[in-house]
Amino acid sequence: SDNVVADIMIRSFSTLDENASLKDAAKIMVEEHLTHVPILRDDKLIGIVTSWDLSKSIASNCDDLKQIMTKNVQSCKADDPIGEVANKMKKYDISCLPVITDDQKVEGIISTDQLSHLVSNY
Amino acid sequence: SDNVVADIMIRSFSTLDENASLKDAAKIMVEEHLTHVPILRDDKLIGIVTSWDLSKSIASNCDDLKQIMTKNVQSCKADDPIGEVANKMKKYDISCLPVITDDQKVEGIISTDQLSHLVSNY
Numbered sequence A, B: 001s002d003n004v005v006a007d008i009m010i011r012s013f014s015t016l017d018e019n020a021s022l023k024d025a026a027k028i029m030v031e032e033h034l035t036h037v038p039i040l041r042d043d044k045l046i047g048i049v050t051s052w053d054l055s056k057s058i059a060s061n062c063d064d065l066k067q068i069m070t071k072n073v074q075s076c077k078a079d080d081p082i083g084e085v086a087n088k089m090k091k092y093d094i095s096c097l098p099v100i101t102d103d104q105k106v107e108g109i110i111s112t113d114q115l116s117h118l119v120s121n122y
């Protein structure tokens, strides 16, 4: 498909500052029906926390966001082809990529949910 | 696409009995990198718990699996066309459908992750 990320990425999403609590992350996920929340330091992407990470927190009784979040974040650019980001998510077994600008600011999110909508009939 | 669910569904997955604890659910998700776990009563599908539900548990300080799990489960059959299940997941904003037999037994799981792999180049 000739689509690029910008054609299907979500543009309204929530982020958290790195000093937020794990409970803040859980509340945002519940209130906004999200499963992936980018973590920022001075507006730049430094991590991601997902609902799967919250299962880590429950299983290990650890509630420190800085320990639970993933710091080595896979991301993509708005003009990346859809096929390429689908490959990346498959390769790393992840369901979501933050879309970042050249100075590490987050301008969108693309997940396997959006990609799967390309497969639906309507 | 002419694919049916059976072509791409996951056949090895974990389930939990309805009397399991929320912590059991969190542990299975962590150990097996899963985000969706079907809940069974006498081997029949009666609910589903996802990592998103765990964020509900943290945000609301409730750790009772029976209260946190979703009881009205959307599911599909192995011979359903892929386009149809993609529509269903989009309609209900869910990322996974258990694949069930005529007597409510779970024989597989299909998620937006599998559907998105159809979009990747290789």
Ligand SMILES: C[S@@+](CC[C@H](N)C(=O)[O-])C[C@H]1O[C@@H](n2cnc3c(N)ncnc32)[C@H](O)[C@@H]1O
Binding pocket: A036, A048, A049, A050, A051, A052, A053, A069, A070, A072, A073, A074, A075, A092, A093, A094, A095, A096, A097, A098, B033, B034, B035
């Ligand atoms: C391996 S995946 C498995 C579950 C599911 N596929 C998902 O993406 O949540 C879960 C782990 O991947 C991490 N993760 C999710 N999106 C990521 C991304 N864009 N870059 C790096 N890690 C990511 C999460 O922080 C979590 O620890």
Ligand SMILES: C[S@@+](CC[C@H](N)C(=O)[O-])C[C@H]1O[C@@H](n2cnc3c(N)ncnc32)[C@H](O)[C@@H]1O
Binding pocket: A033, A034, A035, B036, B048, B049, B050, B051, B052, B053, B069, B070, B072, B073, B074, B075, B092, B093, B094, B095, B096, B097, B098
């Ligand atoms: C509305 S979705 C939003 C997050 C994400 N899209 C997901 O599927 O986890 C989250 C809720 O959907 C429920 N859910 C997930 N799969 C389901 C299914 N096959 N049938 C019914 N509810 C389901 C979960 O129990 C959870 O309460």
